[in-house]
Amino acid sequence: MRLSNGIVIDESELDEQFIRSSGPGGQNVNKVATAVELRFDISRSRSLSESVRELLLARRDRRMTQDGVLVIQARRFRTQDRNRQDARDRLAAVIEQALLPVTPRVATKPTRASKTRRLTEKRQRGETKSRRSVRDWD
Template sequence: MLIVTPSIAIPDSELIERFTRADGPGGQHVNRTESAVELRFDVANSPSLPEAVRERLLAKSDRRMTDAGTLVIQARRFRDQARNRDDARERLVEIIHAATLVAKKRVATKPTRASKERRLAGKSQRSQTKKTRSRDWSRE
């Protein structure tokens, strides 16, 4: 059982883990052991997720999300399978937890009159500075 929040828990039966050989340091040992973990979680068809969280996860343009709505997490940071497995599960929890938080609506604002005037004053100042740099070619 993977507990994301007090109200969201994902049973192990919804998680698909595949173990592969990892690249990186480890000598000959790395060629024989399957320490890398590929964790798959079907977001689109999971009964454990509330509808709002599911929609936010599917709406995210994340490269780890397949077209079918499956979230694929690859963990190969550590040399042993157990630590990579825990790492993949922790990252899944972080992704789902981030989707539970609702982003605040942006309140549209207008620039103040003073800020507009400061911007225009700065533009004219820069314009004047650039004008003084140029040579007057008509006199030569």
């Protein structure tokens, strides 16, 4: 499997299992295993360089197991082939996303106009609430 940034993942490192899918498809869903569960062991992969492996393992992704295995389930389509391709495309997207440099956050200050707006709205809200209070008409 060749990625757009020059990384080539060996097919033997991808573990695919076909499982029954939920969703549309009628009785076909109950009979045919069209969903794909793709497993890629990042921590033991020989296709990835050490730096790429560290970047992927450092990401906090709910699809990643404690052992460093990325599990992708594809069940969007009704056919095995399309789900298989979808799972591979999503794996490529995860790897390519991890390679993008993280842009540091630049702290900004609120403008004078935004401060004024906030305080005005806050004052108006307080006045509205104070008018709701029970008054003694004696």
